[in-house]
Amino acid sequence: MTQEELQALTVSKSVDARGTACPGPLLEAKKAIGTIGSGDIMEILSADEGTKRDIPKWANKKGHEYLGTVEDSGFFKIYLKKG
Amino acid sequence: MENKSMCLALFSGSVDKLTAAGVILSGAAADDMDVDIYVLLQAARAFKKDIADDSSKLAMAENVDLKEEFLTSLKKLNVKTWVEFFKEAKEITNVKIHICGLAGKIWDGEKLEDFIDLADDIVGISEYITATQEADVNLFI
Structure with missing residues (x-):
């Protein structure tokens, strides 16, 4: 997906994990994905560099x-669709 | 699909290694692994109620003179304490924490109540050996 398409997604859940270092964002994502339905979109906000690779692989x-991932100022947003 | 399993022999009672174990445990929890932790010698002391949450009573395994810097940095980065890591992993996945009976006795911990609530039972070495044979992944920390 393009950056524009990612930005235009309607998310069912947004997880702001910018205050935590690895493994914080991963566990926040793990807990949050259990609260949405199959096919729903979730975004995770993080400023932890390791998370950028960790969450896509885990997902x-x-x-x-x-x-995909959208870069913002000082952090990034990772988009997942629940299977 | 059946969950993968991990068997962790936790020997160290030092705050840096316990923190590393906590991070690994978090990864295993995110991956829905079943984890059996066998709390051996030094780690059994760290699991005692009067010690677990008091970092001043826990040693550092390496760079011992940098303990305060290490702890300050963890706090600044908003990293959980080792006990919080273990607690959260237990909430997310199937984690069982077994205290080695001998280790408990060495540190004056005869009963389960002597250890933090995360501990599930006190066991002998045979259970650990059986767990190592059944686990997909074995770790010693």
Whole structure:
């Protein structure tokens, strides 16, 4: 997906994990994805560099779809679709 | 699909290694792994009620003179304490914490009540050996 398409997504859940370092964002994502339905979109906000690779790998392994990452000022937003 | 399993022999009672174990445990929890932790010698002391949450009573395994810097940095980064890591992992996935009976006795911990509430039971070495044979992943920290 393009950056514009990602930005235009309607998210069911937004997780702001910018205050935590690894493994905080991963666990926040893990807990939050259990609260949304299959096919719903979730975004995770993080400023932790390791998380940028960690969450997409985790998501694909757990049967969710990694849609892409949008860079913002000093943080980034990771988009997932629950499987 | 059945969950993968991890068996962790936790020997260290030092705050840096316990923190590392907590981070690994978090990853295992995110991955829905079943985890059995066997709390051995030094770690059993750290699991005692009067010690677990008091970092001044816990040693550092490496860079011992940098303990305060390490703890300050963890706090600044909003990293959980090792006990909080273990607690959160237990809330997310199937984690069982077994205290080695001998280790408990060495540190004057005869009963389960002597240890923090995260501990599930006190066991002998045979259970650990059986767990190592059944686990997909074995770690010693």
